[in-house]
Amino acid sequence: MAYLTQPDYIKYVCSCGQLKPITNLYFCRHCLKIRCGFCICHEVDSHYCANCLENMPSSEARLKKNRCSSCFDCPSCFHTLSTRATIAQPRQDPAAGDAKIENKQPKKMYYLSCFNCRWTSRDVGIPDQPVASGGWPERTNPFAARVNQLLDYYKAIAQQEKQEKLDRERKKFAIRGKYMNLTDKTGLTGAMARNIAGLASSESSSSAIANFVPSQASEEVEELPEDYHTQEVNLKQITSMRQRLRAAEWQPRSAARLQPAARALSVKRSQRCRACDHNLTKPEYNPGSVKFKIELLAYYHVPEVKIISYETVKPGETTALLLKLTNPTAHEMQVRLLQPQDVPEVEEREEPKSIEKSLEKSLNLEKDSSWSKVLQRRAALPTACAVRAPDAALTLAQRDDAAEYDDDPQHDTSDIIMWRKSNKLALRLQVATAAGAAPGGPARAALALQYSYRNTVPPAAAAPAPRDHTLYTTLVIHLGTVAE
Amino acid sequence: MALYEGIALIQEKQAVVLDLGTDYTKFGFTGEAAPRCIIPSEYWCTSERRFKRVYDYNNEEELYDNLVHMLHLLYFRHVLVNPKERKVVVVESLLSPTMFRETLAKVLFLHYEVSGVMWADSARLCALTLGAPVALVVSLGARDAEVVAVVHGCPVLQAIQSQPLGARAIHDELARLLDRDNGTELHLPDHVLEDIKVRACFVPGRARALQLAGGGAPAARAAPYTRAERSLSVSGAARELAAEPLFARDNEMASLPDAVLQCIALCPIDARRELAENVLVTGGTAALPGLRARLAQELRHLVTLPPYRDRLRVSKFKFHTAPAHDNAAAWVGGALCGAADGGARALARDAFARERRLADWPSLLHTTPRTHPHWDELAEAEPLG
Numbered sequence: 001m002a003y004l005t006q007p008d009y010i011k012y013v014c015s016c017g018q019l020k021p022i023t024n025l026y027f028c029r030h031c032l033k034i035r036c037g038f039c040i041c042h043e044v045d046s047h048y049c050a051n052c053l054e055n056m057p058s059s060e061a062r063l064k065k066n067r068c069s070s071c072f073d074c075p076s077c078f079h080t081l082s083t084r085a086t087i088a089q090p091r092q093d094p095a096a097g098d099a100k101i102e103n104k105q106p107k108k109m110y111y112l113s114c115f116n117c118r119w120t121s122r123d124v125g126i127p128d129q130p131v132a133s134g135g136w137p138e139r140t141n142p143f144a145a146r147v148n149q150l151l152d153y154y155k156a157i158a159q160q161e162k163q164e165k166l167d168r169e170r171k172k173f174a175i176r177g178k179y180m181n182l183t184d185k186t187g188l189t190g191a192m193a194r195n196i197a198g199l200a201s202s203e204s205s206s207s208a209i210a211n212f213v214p215s216q217a218s219e220e221v222e223e224l225p226e227d228y229h230t231q232e233v234n235l236k237q238i239t240s241m242r243q244r245l246r247a248a249e250w251q252p253r254s255a256a257r258l259q260p261a262a263r264a265l266s267v268k269r270s271q272r273c274r275a276c277d278h279n280l281t282k283p284e285y286n287p288g289s290v291k292f293k294i295e296l297l298a299y300y301h302v303p304e305v306k307i308i309s310y311e312t313v314k315p316g317e318t319t320a321l322l323l324k325l326t327n328p329t330a331h332e333m334q335v336r337l338l339q340p341q342d343v344p345e346v347e348e349r350e351e352p353k354s355i356e357k358s359l360e361k362s363l364n365l366e367k368d369s370s371w372s373k374v375l376q377r378r379a380a381l382p383t384a385c386a387v388r389a390p391d392a393a394l395t396l397a398q399r400d401d402a403a404e405y406d407d408d409p410q411h412d413t414s415d416i417i418m419w420r421k422s423n424k425l426a427l428r429l430q431v432a433t434a435a436g437a438a439p440g441g442p443a444r445a446a447l448a449l450q451y452s453y454r455n456t457v458p459p460a461a462a463a464p465a466p467r468d469h470t471l472y473t474t475l476v477i478h479l480g481t482v483a484e
Numbered sequence: 485m486a487l488y489e490g491i492a493l494i495q496e497k498q499a500v501v502l503d504l505g506t507d508y509t510k511f512g513f514t515g516e517a518a519p520r521c522i523i524p525s526e527y528w529c530t531s532e533r534r535f536k537r538v539y540d541y542n543n544e545e546e547l548y549d550n551l552v553h554m555l556h557l558l559y560f561r562h563v564l565v566n567p568k569e570r571k572v573v574v575v576e577s578l579l580s581p582t583m584f585r586e587t588l589a590k591v592l593f594l595h596y597e598v599s600g601v602m603w604a605d606s607a608r609l610c611a612l613t614l615g616a617p618v619a620l621v622v623s624l625g626a627r628d629a630e631v632v633a634v635v636h637g638c639p640v641l642q643a644i645q646s647q648p649l650g651a652r653a654i655h656d657e658l659a660r661l662l663d664r665d666n667g668t669e670l671h672l673p674d675h676v677l678e679d680i681k682v683r684a685c686f687v688p689g690r691a692r693a694l695q696l697a698g699g700g701a702p703a704a705r706a707a708p709y710t711r712a713e714r715s716l717s718v719s720g721a722a723r724e725l726a727a728e729p730l731f732a733r734d735n736e737m738a739s740l741p742d743a744v745l746q747c748i749a750l751c752p753i754d755a756r757r758e759l760a761e762n763v764l765v766t767g768g769t770a771a772l773p774g775l776r777a778r779l780a781q782e783l784r785h786l787v788t789l790p791p792y793r794d795r796l797r798v799s800k801f802k803f804h805t806a807p808a809h810d811n812a813a814a815w816v817g818g819a820l821c822g823a824a825d826g827g828a829r830a831l832a833r834d835a836f837a838r839e840r841r842l843a844d845w846p847s848l849l850h851t852t853p854r855t856h857p858h859w860d861e862l863a864e865a866e867p868l869g
Contacts, residue, residue, distance in 0.1 A: 041568070141517045146807035147808075154821070155824050214616045218802060224689065224773055230704065232705065241682050269560060
């Protein structure tokens with residue numbers, strides 16, 4: 001686990017050049033590359049309400065404007081509102097007398113209340129409801145009617161433009177045949193014929209245009225009352241910007257006009273590698289579950305490096321650094337420490353073209369890969385400090401959950417291996433700092449790892465892909481600040 | 485599943501409208517009367533551990549990252565749709581920098597793989613919400629006040645006026661007044677100043693402003709403002725005078741009413757009267773109580789004074805009300821525009837992939853015929869990539 005609240009001491013270089021802690025990275029098993037949130041494709045998977053954990057199909061969510069139908073947020077402090085019940089005594093009606101004696105049972109009435117700021121739906125005069133969920137009055141946008149008028153008008157204009165364009169085209173290519181048809185002979189046009197027959201005009205759009213009234217400007221502008229500046233002001237009665245923007249459709253200025261806001265839904269996202277279109281993560285459908293169906297996190301595939309301790313970095317000196325390497329995979333791993341500049345450049349292998357591929361290309365279905373050029377960043381690797389990497393292949397045992405309970409660390413008699421315990425390995429390394437490193441500046445060192453990786457993806461039927469790969473990753477280690 | 489995909493291919497997905505303002509971003513679907521969300525244009529930057537504003541950038545790469553994060557927030561936290569294969573209407577200012585537009589285009593087309601982007605300027609979209617053929621759009625944003633005349637669907641480019649008289653100017657003045665009244669430097673953060681402005685400030689009428697300037701008027705009532713760490717009293721002067729910089733005249737004639745009149749004066753002579761009778765004041769700052777009324781009074785007064793009296797023969801000023809809240813008028817225009825033409829005017833993704841260039845008014849390239857020798861010169865100068 002990297003660190004929840006602390007800064008990230010070890011950052012990995014993603015294949016797109018971003019520096020991220022290992023917990024924020026993914027590992028595509030098909031491209032065998034590290035991916036991060038920046039260079040993958042996110043997709044909305046399912047909608048759910050985070051309060052009542054109720055799933056909502058996306059079509060329904062669209063209909064309800066991504067709002068939950070049973071949960072409400074406080075319009076004042078944005079906390080979730082709770083439904084409270086009260087017993088309401090039916091009002092004694094003196095005129096009715098004893099006639100409705102059986103109706104006198106106390107009735108349960110419900111209102112919404114915020115446990116955080118004590119706002120209630122009674123504060124703004126919303127009547128209590130006889131049912132616990134739903135039935136709350138809905139407000140409509142005051143501008144909706146006018147916007148719909150405008151929309152009809154502009155749609156009619158767009159339609160008319162399209163029609164005119166079509167007519168022009170038709171006229172251009174109208175073939176004057178040898179034979180006269182009926183309309184030519186009689187001089188009737190289609191529209192006239194329809195008119196005579198009493199059918200609705202084909203240009204139904206024109207009514208929307210004819211009936212449209214443009215906005216009327218007025219000379220009067222709403223002025224503040226003459227004594228506005230002497231009026232008492234209570235800022236608590238005026239909403240803040242956040243409260244207004246929460247209700248983007250109404251934007252009430254007075255706190256008395258606030259309304260409970262239906263809670264916005266959340267989504268589960270699935271993530272996809274852009275290069276090969278395989279899923280990297282896919283959540284379970286159930287909103288209560290935090291598990292994934294597919295979960296290709298770098299944390300499960302890439303050796304994790306942690307700092308055990310380090311000596312303060314001083315300019316021009318060599319200091320000690322203790323690192324711990326962990327193999328998260330279920331296969332033995334060969335690790336070699338390298339300098340970042342020794343990592344071979346990944347050459348883009350041209351895949352042998354199959355018939356399908358070339359067909360795709362001819363159909364222009366092939367993935368547009370121009371995004372990769374825009375995304376690609378060159379990570380700025382620190383050069384002031386360098387980790388002295390011993391040229392030795394280290395073997396990391398596979399992860400074995402049972403081995404966690406063994407307590408005697410197996411000591412290797414090596415000058416760099418401090419101890420070894422199941423799939424973990426502690427290394428004693430040296431950090432050489434350049435004499436010119438600025439004191440007080442951040443001390444960062446780059447280190448590259450070469451590791452063997454066994455691909456467990458069942459290979460495609462036709463071509464048995466090699467199962468063992470040698471992969472590289474580069475990481476940046478933060479070693480505090482350079483001492484004076 | 486195959487059936488659904490077939491339907492999706494036939495039916496155009498509802499496009500989204502994006503209005504990336506300096507302070508607030510408006511985002512929602514076309515054809516709707518209000519944006520789905522209006523949120524501050526900032527995101528939580530994990531590497532710097534602070535909220536980062538989209539417009540805080542030093543180079544193109546940083547802006548690209550900012551936009552990617554902001555759009556991720558909008559698409560996956562607020563509007564909850566897949567950006568892929570969905571059209572976008574971008575509401576932008578006529579004066580938005582080329583680098584910003586091009587980076588936004590790259591983010592939308594290459595990073596989020598949207599199927600088309602329609603670029604529309606906010607002035608025309610504001611005019612669209614009125615349905616009136618001629619409109620003078622006075623848009624008071626976070627940074628600038630822009631005055632654009634829209635005559636029959638065309639913004640009059642030579643008459644565009646822009647002055648740094650937006651919300652920032654009011655915040656600065658408010659901070660100065662509060663410091664003066666409290667006798668210390670308060671160093672109030674921007675969001676507190678905004679809150680004070682929104683809840684306490686108003687714009688007095690012209691008559692009262694003159695009285696105040698003459699020093700012969702009783703001050704307005706002070707308002708107590710409570711904060712978690714410290715309460716302060718917002719004096720009457722601070723409440724009333726915070727928006728005065730918008731109307732302060734000097735020899736440069738750079739106040740807001742001056743900008744409006746200069747814009748009218750630069751327009752074709754036969755449109756001037758129409759423009760003066762179709763003024764639309766919009767933008768978030770226009771929601772300040774009393775601002776419209778004051779602007780109307782100032783305009784009616786200024787037009788009788790020398791430089792304008794002779795050049796403009798305008799007697800009446802009439803004002804429109806847009807069918808939207810002030811901060812979302814341009815967005816509503818975008819929603820109307822996007823829904824009406826169904827994306828026919830959008831720049832398609834494959835067109836952008838073929839040629840990475842956006843049509844923009846300062847560049848005449850998109851109206852230059854292909855046979856013109858200028859194209860060859862351009863190709864030699866910089867290979868398009």
